[in-house]
Amino acid sequence: MSVTAPSEPMLLAPKDAAKPAIGAATSRVDARLKVTGGARYGSDIDGGRQPAHGYLRTSAIARGRITRIDETAARRVPGVLEILTFRNVGDRIKPGKTFSGQGYMGSSIAPLASDRIQHAGQIVALVVADSFEAARDAAQRLDVSYAEERPSATFDSPGLKEGLTNPKPKSKEGEDSEDENPKVGDAAGAFAAAPVRIDQHYETPTQHHNPIELFTTTCAWNGDELTVWESSQNMYGFKNGLAEQLGIPADKVRTVSPFVGGAFGSRGSLTQRTAIVALAAKRVGRPVRLEATRSQGFTIATYRAETRHRVRLAAGHDGKLQALIHEGWEISSRPDDYKVAGTDASTRLYACPNVDSNVTIVHTDRNTPGFMRSPPETPYLFALESAMDELAVALKMDPVELRRVNDTQVEPIKGLPYTSRALMPCFDAAAAAFGWAKRTPEPGSMRDGDWLIGWGCASSMYPTQMGAASARVTLSPQGRIVVQTATHEIGQGVMTVIALTAADQLGVPLDQVTVEVGDSRLPPSPVAGGSNSTASVCNVVAKACADIRERIVRAAVAPSAPFAGVAPASLVLADGKLTAPDGRTEPLAQAMARAAGGAIEAYAENIPHGVKPDALQGLYKGQGKLAGGAKMKDRIQFAFGAQFAEVRVHRLTREVRASRVVGAYAAGRIMNPKTAKSQLMGGQVWGISAALHEATEIDRRSARYYNDDLAEYLIPVNADITRVETIFLPEQDEKVNDLGIKGLGELGNVGLNAAVANAVWHATGVRVRELPVRIEKLLVA
Ligand code: MOS
Numbered sequence: 001m002s003v004t005a006p007s008e009p010m011l012l013a014p015k016d017a018a019k020p021a022i023g024a025a026t027s028r029v030d031a032r033l034k035v036t037g038g039a040r041y042g043s044d045i046d047g048g049r050q051p052a053h054g055y056l057r058t059s060a061i062a063r064g065r066i067t068r069i070d071e072t073a074a075r076r077v078p079g080v081l082e083i084l085t086f087r088n089v090g091d092r093i094k095p096g097k098t099f100s101g102q103g104y105m106g107s108s109i110a111p112l113a114s115d116r117i118q119h120a121g122q123i124v125a126l127v128v129a130d131s132f133e134a135a136r137d138a139a140q141r142l143d144v145s146y147a148e149e150r151p152s153a154t155f156d157s158p159g160l161k162e163g164l165t166n167p168k169p170k171s172k173e174g175e176d177s178e179d180e181n182p183k184v185g186d187a188a189g190a191f192a193a194a195p196v197r198i199d200q201h202y203e204t205p206t207q208h209h210n211p212i213e214l215f216t217t218t219c220a221w222n223g224d225e226l227t228v229w230e231s232s233q234n235m236y237g238f239k240n241g242l243a244e245q246l247g248i249p250a251d252k253v254r255t256v257s258p259f260v261g262g263a264f265g266s267r268g269s270l271t272q273r274t275a276i277v278a279l280a281a282k283r284v285g286r287p288v289r290l291e292a293t294r295s296q297g298f299t300i301a302t303y304r305a306e307t308r309h310r311v312r313l314a315a316g317h318d319g320k321l322q323a324l325i326h327e328g329w330e331i332s333s334r335p336d337d338y339k340v341a342g343t344d345a346s347t348r349l350y351a352c353p354n355v356d357s358n359v360t361i362v363h364t365d366r367n368t369p370g371f372m373r374s375p376p377e378t379p380y381l382f383a384l385e386s387a388m389d390e391l392a393v394a395l396k397m398d399p400v401e402l403r404r405v406n407d408t409q410v411e412p413i414k415g416l417p418y419t420s421r422a423l424m425p426c427f428d429a430a431a432a433a434f435g436w437a438k439r440t441p442e443p444g445s446m447r448d449g450d451w452l453i454g455w456g457c458a459s460s461m462y463p464t465q466m467g468a469a470s471a472r473v474t475l476s477p478q479g480r481i482v483v484q485t486a487t488h489e490i491g492q493g494v495m496t497v498i499a500l501t502a503a504d505q506l507g508v509p510l511d512q513v514t515v516e517v518g519d520s521r522l523p524p525s526p527v528a529g530g531s532n533s534t535a536s537v538c539n540v541v542a543k544a545c546a547d548i549r550e551r552i553v554r555a556a557v558a559p560s561a562p563f564a565g566v567a568p569a570s571l572v573l574a575d576g577k578l579t580a581p582d583g584r585t586e587p588l589a590q591a592m593a594r595a596a597g598g599a600i601e602a603y604a605e606n607i608p609h610g611v612k613p614d615a616l617q618g619l620y621k622g623q624g625k626l627a628g629g630a631k632m633k634d635r636i637q638f639a640f641g642a643q644f645a646e647v648r649v650h651r652l653t654r655e656v657r658a659s660r661v662v663g664a665y666a667a668g669r670i671m672n673p674k675t676a677k678s679q680l681m682g683g684q685v686w687g688i689s690a691a692l693h694e695a696t697e698i699d700r701r702s703a704r705y706y707n708d709d710l711a712e713y714l715i716p717v718n719a720d721i722t723r724v725e726t727i728f729l730p731e732q733d734e735k736v737n738d739l740g741i742k743g744l745g746e747l748g749n750v751g752l753n754a755a756v757a758n759a760v761w762h763a764t765g766v767r768v769r770e771l772p773v774r775i776e777k778l779l780v781a
Pocket of ligand 1: 265266268372528529746
């Protein structure tokens with residue numbers, strides 16, 4: 001940590017001064033680089049010198065031990081340099097702690113530490129050779145024998161170990177509410193006594209992110225200094241975690257990740273492959289590049305595990321909820337306790353006096369799951385919002401009206417106020433755009449020839465989270481700005497909102513701003529997860545800009561300076577000059593010469609509301625904790641949306657088409673409507689995908705994935721996506737942060753899976769409670 005943040009109060013530019021940049025639909029500042037092939041992704045970089053190539057050999061069994069590895073044939077392949085197995089790695093790499101244990105890893109399973117196999121597709125060897133082809137050939141010639149034990153694949157498999165999650169005691173009054181099962185009142189009693197009740201089970205399947213950029217890692221040593229090129233959502237985490245695993249100081253590790261070819265959570269935690277590649281590079285004395293195959297990506301990285309739910313809802317005849325009980329079961333690996341525990345959100349969406357919840361982890365012989373776009377809300381709101389639709393049917397009430405009578409500005413568990421909540425305005429806007437008023441409630445009542453039309457809806461919510469962040473901003477006398485922060489361009493357009501912020505705050509044109517991200521040599525920013533980046537990073541960049549402006553203005557209003565006596569806040573810094581209320585101006589270069597004698601550099605740190613004061617140390621260690629959502633003691637902050645879907649189901653074949661989706665979202669200040677719309681629309685497409693297409697199929701005997709490639713892992717193609725409408729609702733939230741930003745990267749897909757399934761019920765009368773909705777599930781009826 002070099003410079004500290006200035007301790008004097010910041011002079012933010014007047015709130016309503018002309019701000020042409022923020023909020024205007026703006027093309028990405030990196031658009032040209034991306035479409036011309038100039039953008040360098042982690043996989044594009046070869047470590048400067050000709051790297052050796054690595055190829056992984058992964059386990060054919062899910063549980064047991066390696067009894068023998070015969071390297072003879074592999075070593076005979078010309079060009080083979082090194083073969084790393086448990087026999088020559090062992091404790092040279094420390095397993096590292098997982099996120100939940102205050103570490104950096106997605107999984108504690110240390111593949112080359114011993115002969116033990118804990119999941120199918122576990123790394124068994126890394127073969128390094130002069131060419132990719134030689135490494136692949138040799139990896140396939142390794143003769144590996146196993147002593148196999150019977151694995152537990154998923155729910156209902158033999159040999160399961162069930163562990164209670166959220167095992168920590170209920171937090172004390174006034175503490176963070178993490179790790180509790182939200183509950184209030186007497187839910188069981190109220191449920192038993194209520195006149196209208198729903199008691200149903202729901203399931204969501206295993207899913208894999210499959211970013212188009214494969215899981216690639218390149219490592220190069222220069223003496224005792226290690227450089228790692230790997231696409232990442234958490235560069236400071238990777239740097240510190242890797243140092244810990246290799247037993248070297250963190251300042252000897254540099255991680256580089258300029259552009260990321262898709263992440264969605266899969267690159268948020270450090271995987272075990274990176275340290276193995278680093279060790280290989282050390283052993284062969286040259287850079288080593290590993291590009292894992294698509295199918296290996298299913299098991300060497302994380303994924304969304306399958307979930308089960310039991311939801312009990314009880315209401316009066318007026319539709320008002322009297323009891324809500326949400327139980328969830330989640331799959332994890334044998335040793336790790338990764339969980340998403342979406343009851344944190346699902347118990348707080350509606351007003352309800354009696355709430356109970358519980359989450360149970362089921363430990364299986366699988367790779368450890370991890371973050372995948374809206375990890376908790378996607379499965380848990382599928383269950384809740386399906387149950388709400390069933391309740392609306394039981395009540396003979398319109399599903400939108402059911403949400404309206406249960407709307408609230410106060411979360412029901414602790415009575416904390418939402419900083420802002422526009423759920424019903426979203427429903428009203430989306431319903432109007434969709435034409436919901438024309439819906440006839442009877443299932444099968446809307447038809448177009450042989451096609452049954454179904455209309456459904458559901459709520460979306462996503463926590464507004466932020467972490468401590470830092471940034472350096474430099475302004476030159478010519479009005480050029482350089483912004484530096486180690487945030488992550490994962491496709492969301494973060495460089496563009498950073499540039500917009502700096503241009504806006506310092507009054508320069510957008511094309512005068514250079515943004516540098518993606519390198520652990522830059523000041524740290526939080527993990528690009530939990531939809532926090534725009535809020536965390538733009539606010540700290542604004543703070544650094546305010547510091548620069550303040551220094552210029554202070555010098556300009558000093559005694560004997562040209563603006564002596566002018567109120568500092570009334571001076572406008574824009575268009576390369578300072579302007580006073582009386583119209584007098586001074587060129588920026590002149591003002592800066594007085595203030596600093598040249599370029600001005602400002603380093604800023606920001607600790608958002610709810611984040612602990614020592615968060616900066618954690619941030620520099622790559623452990624910046626996010627605050628927000630339902631985890632604050634004085635308030636609750638979420639972004640909301642309403643999801644509407646139209647499906648067409650063929651009367652005879654039961655072919656299902658999502659012919660139209662409409663979503664309306666309120667997420668505070670929209671920094672860049674163009675990229676924000678892309679984010680939300682991408683989420684909507686993914687919502688359709690989650691409802692109708694995606695599932696990783698698991699062989700229950702071998703605990704292996706069947707469809708571990710893009711040919712058989714179904715995702716929608718253009719023909720599956722007909723009409724997607726994305727509506728923003730203006731929302732001003734002065735509490736969440738200075739700029740009023742709520743994250744929205746993970747808001748667009750939440751709830752749409754339920755909206756589609758609800759539409760399928762409306763079309764057919766068949767309630768599909770296990771995603772994805774597929775033809776065979778509609779034929780049984
Ligand atoms: Mo996102 S799943 O929070 O990286």
